[in-house]
Amino acid sequence: MKSQLAIMVCAIAVSLTGCGDKPAATSEPAAVTKSGEAVTITKAKFEAVENGMTYEKVVQVVGGPGELMSEAGKKGDAMHTVVYSYKGEGSAGANAIFTFQGGKLAAKAQAGLQ
Template sequence: MTKAQYDKITNGMTYDQVKQIIGSDGSKLSESTYKDAQGNTVNVQIFYWQGNGSSDSNANITFQGNTVASKSSYGLK
């Protein structure tokens, strides 16, 4: 993943929209569920993509309820 691709990803996007920007599937790091204030079950998944910078460059994107809730990156170019 490049920094330019990462910068295009915004909260509320679906996994398919993110995949279209990046051009590949991410690796699922974790998945969990919790109950929100209304008692609804919410699914949370964190995906990892290798970056295009140094060998340890990467991006992690957290999906909550099937949309982007947060993102973080390290060393992307």
């Protein structure tokens, strides 16, 4: 529980301040749909996302990939942690952050979604 809280606080801090290094380019998709439209998230879609989901399931619920914000650890390890963000629909600066650990959603946070 404490580690999930720490991960969520870190993810929110990075998203709000814009500080921190973005990871090197990976094979992860950009935050656009196949048709080239930007992916955004609503509050209803955010609430439909549940802890324990895989990234692939979250992408299905939201309607497209998020932007890879940070990655720590080695892929496949239990402590491999990946953070994705989505621009939100709602107030200016609305966004959502999803933190995955060991391939499963461990924490989520949002600001300003409608």
